[in-house]
Amino acid sequence: GIQVEQSPPDLILQEGANSTLRCNFSDSVNNLQWFHQNPWGQLINLFYIPSGTKQNGRLSATTVATERYSLLYISSSQTTDSGVYFCAVSAGAGSYQLTFGKGTKLSVIP
Amino acid sequence: EAQVTQNPRYLITVTGKKLTVTCSQNMNHEYMSWYRQDPGLGLRQIYYSMNVEVTDKGDVPEGYKVSRKEKRNFPLILESPSPNQTSLYFCASSLGPNSPLHFGNGTRLTVT
Numbered sequence: 565g566i567q568v569e570q571s572p573p574d575l576i577l578q579e580g581a582n583s584t585l586r587c588n589f590s591d592s593v594n595n596l597q598w599f600h601q602n603p604w605g606q607l608i609n610l611f612y613i614p615s616g617t618k619q620n621g622r623l624s625a626t627t628v629a630t631e632r633y634s635l636l637y638i639s640s641s642q643t644t645d646s647g648v649y650f651c652a653v654s655a656g657a658g659s660y661q662l663t664f665g666k667g668t669k670l671s672v673i674p
Numbered sequence: 675e676a677q678v679t680q681n682p683r684y685l686i687t688v689t690g691k692k693l694t695v696t697c698s699q700n701m702n703h704e705y706m707s708w709y710r711q712d713p714g715l716g717l718r719q720i721y722y723s724m725n726v727e728v729t730d731k732g733d734v735p736e737g738y739k740v741s742r743k744e745k746r747n748f749p750l751i752l753e754s755p756s757p758n759q760t761s762l763y764f765c766a767s768s769l770g771p772n773s774p775l776h777f778g779n780g781t782r783l784t785v786t
Contacts, residue, residue: 594772595771595772597774597775599775599777605762605779605780605782606777606779606780607764607766607777607780608777609774609775609776609777612772612773612774614772650716650717652717652775654771659771660705660707660722660724660730660771661719661722661732661733662707662719662775664716664717664718665716666716667716
């Protein structure tokens with residue numbers, strides 16, 4: 565099956581700093597999503613982005629499908645950005661099986 | 675408010691005692707799915723459903739059952755729970771295979 569690798573596994577930032585999280589995948593995908601799991605365990609959908617670039621406030625994401633990677637940018641980080649960020653992908657037209665990466669644990673300190 | 679609702683949030687049970695975790699969505703989504711999350715193993719799909727009466731196995735279906743009799747509900751059934759099913763469980767839904775996936779708040783299950 566498709567492999568998903570996220571980097572870095574852990575990241576500690578000072579409040580106000582910017583960061584880039586990376587997701588590499590081993591095959592062509594037709595579905596790529598980024599999620600944030602907050603310290604209370606809730607999983608929030610950030611982006612549905614199989615290709616191209618999207619922005620939502622301080623967060624933006626870019627997927628370069630031909631090169632099999634996606635990047636999540638967090639600017640001016642806040643303590644509420646702490647948590648684990650997951651990338652999930654699926655391959656094959658109409659595939660319902662999302663494969664999740666192991667995540668990047670982000671800690672933003674005041 | 676559009677949401678996926680799971681119940682209960684926390685559940686402690688004993689080996690072999692049948693249990694059901696309920697999941698309901700109010701967004702008229704076709705697709706629903708169950709995941710379990712374990713330290714070091716990440717999120718793994720248990721079962722999914724493409725529509726009413728249509729379900730299929732995910733990566734780790736052993737020991738679980740599901741049903742989709744109505745579009746909004748997708749309960750997860752553990753007929754005879756075992757300690758290795760202690761985990762954090764999430765229900766999720768989306769409009770279709772290439773749509774944003776929305777998660778419930780999770781159910782933390784402990785089987786002793």
